[in-house]
Amino acid sequence: VGVDNLLQNRAGKSLSNHVPTSGKLTEFIPNDILIGNIRPYLKKIWQADCIGGTNGDVLVIRCIDSSINTRYLYQILADDKFFEYNMQHAKGAKMPRGSKEDIMKYPIPVPPLTWQARIVEILDKFDTLTNSITEGLPREIELRQKQYEYYRDLLFSFPKPETVSN
Structure with a gap:
């Protein structure tokens, strides 16, 4: 490395x-x-x-x-x-x-090992949350964009005036 x-x-x-x-x-x-x-x-x-x-x-x-x-x-x-x-x-x-x-x-600083373990547990949870946000957010945005496009296309697929029958 x-x-x-x-x-x-x-x-x-x-x-x-x-x-x-x-x-x-x-x-x-x-x-x-x-x-x-x-x-x-x-x-x-x-x-x-x-x-x-x-x-x-x-x-x-x-x-x-x-x-x-x-x-x-x-x-x-x-x-x-x-x-x-x-x-x-x-x-x-x-x-x-x-x-x-x-x-x-x-x-x-060297607190007791039990405190160190608790500090690590909390900070590792924050790291995981932060990393999942930075990795997951772009994917979530991409999925929402596709969902938006799907519903937009669905909304615009209504019958055209010339094809509407009375």
Whole structure:
């Protein structure tokens, strides 16, 4: 997974057609969090659901503390506050790059695991609702347009004046 495969605005990732033949890869495993490190304002972040590799333009965050729910950590890092923090510490003007050192200093609130699970449950429900609206709304509009056209055609199919009999 390269930075080009991570989708903007926390939209996950796209499949890669490119397999690197040289260079160093960083391994990721399920539940690792991948963050695009170039142009942090694009908000490229994905929680891995498979094993793979990535390059230096993508940071791999792996939770090694059992007191932190990995999905909770993802939700913290997917928040706008994290991306604003990342931009404040980024280097470069045209293609800003996040500071790995400063990212590791980002404060993570750690409530009890039961609270983390509840927070994750609520935020995941909102994510599902938001995604179903963005995916489902265009389809719903298309169906309503077809329904409108059907009834419009039906309404205009009344007998013409010259064919009306008394």
